Amino acid sequence: MTRPTVNDIAREAGVSLATVDRVLNARPGVREKTISAVNDAIARLGYVRDLAAANLARSRSYRMVVLLPDSDSQFVSTLAAALDEAATLAAATRTEMRLHRYPPEDMHVLAAALAALDPDEVAGVALMAPETPVVRDAVRALHARGIPVVALASDLPNTARDHFVGIDSHAAGRTAGVLMGRFCRGLTGRILVLAESMLLRDSIERRRGFDEVIQTDFPALDVLPTLETHGAPELLHRLAGDRLAATPDIRGIYLLGSGHRALAALLRERGLLGHFVVIGHELTPHTRAALLAGHLDAVIAQNPGHLARSALRVLRAKADRQPIDEGQERLRIEVVIRENLPPDSAEPTPRGLS
């Protein structure tokens, strides 16, 4: 009737509680034969360890460290907020989070921060960073010291990261491409593409996916070379302004990264708001406002709340050496238009007591 406990296993296997404990927690000094006797009993009873009780007994608390670039990108601040919220929730299960920011241009600072982490104090690390050699080495070192690492939002495939929490940039780019192509149904012309930097893996992959789809499925459209804005609004204004002036048959604009504010300003200035199909990435206060205003037609996004919760859950699972629920942790590539825009969740975080 009631759930079997460790005592039931002991009785069923005909051994002592101490031995069951040794087997369950993989402690040394048990014969193979005894181990399998215990495991048989476990299987027979359908025992599932009570994680709540286990963690209580361990009286272990989990300190997770999250590292985000200290850029003024809206996505990063949205993500930081989501992480804070996820952390207050995770506090109920003895999981604590420390959020650090590192200067976005200096990976050595990030590497130093990673190197300073003590495996006895830190149960896991989540980081959002471009995959440079310095970062790669630092992540490998972390892994070697036994600290679980998850890549956040931007993957680090060639490091020993334990998990990636985020969406496939290539597929996200393809999704953007299909929407661009279909929203431009019947039109012939060019697509303007803007990015912060084409040195970022994510931008490269998005662009690649986008191009694939347009080339094969929408031959009437022609994708222009990427203009790199380096996060500078003035640069975007100048480059995109020149290109718009020089190219009369632009039908759509694809924003690989940030720059929605600057683009909107430029288009407004020229009276071109709403004249193009505009597709971007990530749901932020600005893209949300632009969607509502009709200046932006679709956003390809990953849910920051899901991202944050998933990162903490995965780290927790890794710290406990527990398996991960793939279905739950898989992030969807969200297509957001005005009609399915989720209501603004800028509610005050409930700090529930009882």
Added chain:
Amino acid sequence: MTRPTVNDIAREAGVSLATVDRVLNARPGVREKTISAVNDAIARLGYVRDLAAANLARSRSYRMVVLLPDSDSQFVSTLAAALDEAATLAAATRTEMRLHRYPPEDMHVLAAALAALDPDEVAGVALMAPETPVVRDAVRALHARGIPVVALASDLPNTARDHFVGIDSHAAGRTAGVLMGRFCRGLTGRILVLAESMLLRDSIERRRGFDEVIQTDFPALDVLPTLETHGAPELLHRLAGDRLAATPDIRGIYLLGSGHRALAALLRERGLLGHFVVIGHELTPHTRAALLAGHLDAVIAQNPGHLARSALRVLRAKADRQPIDEGQERLRIEVVIRENLPPDSAEPTPRGLS
């Protein structure tokens, strides 16, 4: 340094542990003044109750009952599978689920099943059912007996249900409308709409949202009256076949409910696969296959895994009289096209022991 416990609160508030406990668990017999003294101490210390320990001490287990119609709809079976998976995960937190099916046409059977539930044995009920008077009364009675109820996938707004887990059908219909309109850019013509029954609240609301958008934003399109298929493939085949033959300028087909198999068969038979923009609801093996094959252009969906986990989490929170994390429980209206189709997650459920 370490997290504050109930004992710390007692010391800080200058009261005994027993009183703290009375306040924390809202037991009677504490003066207002004392209550606020304790709450102040809690706030000062930033105490967060350790849920693991609390649930352990309660040694309470939660039996949740889920009721789904026993129809052969793919969505329902997908949902049932998701619920099973969510339940094996929830087992780790002493939450158990019983899934029942009721004959879809007989709400009296459902009502009887609900009436038979004992508040001492059942911690919560989730149900997916149309809002008929019989159902409404049964849900009200459940609520009156103190059993939390969540409406699953299909809302029951006029009952005392404690929560609705699902997406807003009206907004989902609007989303479908925008995609239909934009995918038909530059075209003039009619949209065929198919539904199982227009007696279902969800179908009505989807249709209403869809119509709104088409009428205001895409005047070149004209939405035909809904054809009701009553879940019968032959009826769909006949009705839709006649309508297609009679109407030369159909541009798109909107499927409010199921019927993807029958529609695909009809279109294939007439050599019309891919000739219309087809938009439907819910991601099932069939819609997935149709998306991949290119017979279906977009699906508006809610994530069944999320639906299932959310239902169990909400019921659990209600049973514990704990607040709900709105952000986490809010379901997204997903737009699924071929490019962002999540990989098939028909993996075997991992039944982790240690």
Added chain:
DNA sequence: CAAGAAATGAGGAACGTACCTCAAAAACCA
């Protein structure tokens, strides 16, 4: 002001697991 009611305190057992120590039993080896 006394009697009764209400509020509070003190203490302990329990939940299921982890982890420790020490002793006893079993297996192994020469």
Added chain:
DNA sequence: TGGTTTTTGAGGTACGTTCCTCATTTCTTG
């Protein structure tokens, strides 16, 4: 065979909370 090593058992404490009981203090009210 005796001694050594390995394996197993027994029992206890701890984790943070819940939920008892019973005694004591403090407030009300007639």
